[in-house]
Amino acid sequence: MNYTKRAELFRQLRAKHIGCISSVLWKLTGDRELFTEAMQYTLLGMWQHIEKLNGRKAGAYIYRIVLTANSKAWRDRIGKNGHFNHTEGQEQSPDEKLNRIELAGMVRQEISRLPAKQAKAIVMRYFEQQDYENIAVQLCCTQAGARSHVSKAIAALKNKLAVLIE
Amino acid sequence: MNNEKIEEILKNIGAEKLPADVLEIAEHKSRDFEKTLTQSKQPKLIILRDYIMRNKLTKLAAAAVIIIAVTIGVSQFLGGTVTFADVIQPILNARTIVLDLVVGSEETGLLVHDIVVGTKIRRTIPNMGPTIIDLDNARMLRLDPLDKSAVYVDIQGPFQKGMKNHIGLVRDIVADMENHPEWPVQELGQRQIDGQRAVGFLLSEPKMKLTIWADTETAAPIRIELLMGQSQTIIKNIEFDVLVDESLVSMDIPDGYTLYEGELDYTDFDEQDFIIILQFWAEHVLGGNFPDSMSAEDILKVAPVLRQKVDQLNISDEEKMQIGAAMGRGFMFFRQLEFSRTDWHYVGKGVEFDDANTAVFLYRPKGSDTYRVIYGDLSVKDSAPEDLPQ
Numbered sequence: 001m002n003y004t005k006r007a008e009l010f011r012q013l014r015a016k017h018i019g020c021i022s023s024v025l026w027k028l029t030g031d032r033e034l035f036t037e038a039m040q041y042t043l044l045g046m047w048q049h050i051e052k053l054n055g056r057k058a059g060a061y062i063y064r065i066v067l068t069a070n071s072k073a074w075r076d077r078i079g080k081n082g083h084f085n086h087t088e089g090q091e092q093s094p095d096e097k098l099n100r101i102e103l104a105g106m107v108r109q110e111i112s113r114l115p116a117k118q119a120k121a122i123v124m125r126y127f128e129q130q131d132y133e134n135i136a137v138q139l140c141c142t143q144a145g146a147r148s149h150v151s152k153a154i155a156a157l158k159n160k161l162a163v164l165i166e
Numbered sequence: 167m168n169n170e171k172i173e174e175i176l177k178n179i180g181a182e183k184l185p186a187d188v189l190e191i192a193e194h195k196s197r198d199f200e201k202t203l204t205q206s207k208q209p210k211l212i213i214l215r216d217y218i219m220r221n222k223l224t225k226l227a228a229a230a231v232i233i234i235a236v237t238i239g240v241s242q243f244l245g246g247t248v249t250f251a252d253v254i255q256p257i258l259n260a261r262t263i264v265l266d267l268v269v270g271s272e273e274t275g276l277l278v279h280d281i282v283v284g285t286k287i288r289r290t291i292p293n294m295g296p297t298i299i300d301l302d303n304a305r306m307l308r309l310d311p312l313d314k315s316a317v318y319v320d321i322q323g324p325f326q327k328g329m330k331n332h333i334g335l336v337r338d339i340v341a342d343m344e345n346h347p348e349w350p351v352q353e354l355g356q357r358q359i360d361g362q363r364a365v366g367f368l369l370s371e372p373k374m375k376l377t378i379w380a381d382t383e384t385a386a387p388i389r390i391e392l393l394m395g396q397s398q399t400i401i402k403n404i405e406f407d408v409l410v411d412e413s414l415v416s417m418d419i420p421d422g423y424t425l426y427e428g429e430l431d432y433t434d435f436d437e438q439d440f441i442i443i444l445q446f447w448a449e450h451v452l453g454g455n456f457p458d459s460m461s462a463e464d465i466l467k468v469a470p471v472l473r474q475k476v477d478q479l480n481i482s483d484e485e486k487m488q489i490g491a492a493m494g495r496g497f498m499f500f501r502q503l504e505f506s507r508t509d510w511h512y513v514g515k516g517v518e519f520d521d522a523n524t525a526v527f528l529y530r531p532k533g534s535d536t537y538r539v540i541y542g543d544l545s546v547k548d549s550a551p552e553d554l555p556q
């Protein structure tokens with residue numbers, strides 16, 4: 001694919017997917033700085049793998065790129081100071097808000113460390129409210145398999161958070 | 167915490183609406199990126215590099231992309247402020263480099279002078295004469311000004327890799343960053359170095375620390391400190407792309423020198439070569455005791471004495487030459503343990519030569535489940551990690 005075609009394809013993909021990408025990245029990051037960094041990694045990833053995004057599986061590849069970008073952004077953040085930034089959230093009592101924000105931040109951080117399929121399953125199930133039938137198609141597995149990925153991811157998150165909270 | 171609680175948190179996150187300003191950020195960033203693509207006909211990697219530098223992504227990521235770009239021959243980038251990406255440019259690109267390097271600590275280490283021209287190096291170690299290293303052809307020319315002798319050394323194989331210039335090693339580490347995005351680059355702020363205002367960057371991972379101090383005005387590195395395992399190397403007095411008399415790195419025998427017939431074999435090295443160093447050091451230099459410590463600096467310092475001891479042996483010149491070569495290989499064996507970040511430990515302090523029950527040195531070869539343990543009698547045994555001598 002020549003350069004002009006690559007640039008044109010990138011433009012089309014950006015126009016089509018930017019809303020969805022932004023929504024997922026925001027839910028995965030919950031922080032403007034982290035979001036911006038993950039977004040830049042995503043754009044780079046899309047450009048670098050543009051040939052793979054020229055077909056029916058473009059959506060699935062973009063998912064993978066978004067999750068990888070999210071993991072990289074979190075890794076940079078964790079490497080910087082070892083902590084996560086607090087999510088910017090809705091109005092609640094200060095204690096409740098802090099607790100909710102901290103837990104949400106921990107969950108987000110741990111999602112960035114999940115195996116790819118588990119992270120993908122969690123995003124599709126809880127962040128995009130997709131049904132298991134659709135998740136199974138996206139993950140190329142059975143519905144039971146999709147449920148298994150979600151269950152394993154929740155169990156992993158529970159264990160990791162239990163350690164962090166203790 | 168139970169599964170329901172996790173699910174509740176996930177659902178709450180899922181229900182969060184995308185703030186309008188965040189969508190704006192996304193739109194802005196993506197449009198900006200796209201504009202860069204459509205406005206330029208430059209190769210993609212240059213575009214990515216420029217894009218990243220403008221957008222202040224992490225310097226680590228920027229460096230990684232620039233490294234890729236360098237391989238297709240892009241020109242230097244000089245931004246308004248000195249970044250790690252700027253600083254590594256001359257390291258990656260310079261054809262000629264003149265430098266001093268200190269193996270060991272600044273105060274007590276061995277000073278080596280290198281003139282690097284492309285893939286050739288003229289390395290001068292005080293009292294040991296110059297060596298010209300031709301990395302492309304995997305040969306060394308060793309010159310001894312005292313007896314005007316010269317010898318060619320074949321360094322095909324692993325030795326060739328180990329002999330690379332120190333800037334080459336730094337280049338490799340910087341290039342390897344692409345494969346290790348988790349390696350953090352830390353800014354160290356500014357300080358005065360040799361009268362110059364310098365800004366520092368530290369790249370560290372468990373068995374390696376690379377610190378680069380660069381001129382705040384030109385971004386040219388003026389001091390590089392590399393700590394691998396327990397060995398430190400300081401590169402200083404660095405001049406990039408200076409005019410160099412290329413005859414200094416000629417592999418021809420200089421007038422007045424006599425060529426030693428035959429070529430020394432440095433095509434491979436193993437622990438037996440290293441054991442020869444241990445043996446001569448303990449038996450002939452320290453009168454039956456192993457040294458207190460073991461580092462590249464230690465070995466380089468004792469090298470002239472080892473050579474003297476070998477010269478005093480009642481054996482043929484050919485045999486002396488071969489023992490000397492084995493010691494050179496032994497040094498490379500030790501260095502490659504550090505370069506490859508192998509787990510090794512020297513425990514020979516206070517151990518007597520010939521003590522068959524006490525370990526002197528142990529290392530775990532790459533990919534091995536067991537350690538190789540060298541004992542005071544120079545026997546070698548394999549040992550599981552849980553059975554290692556205390």
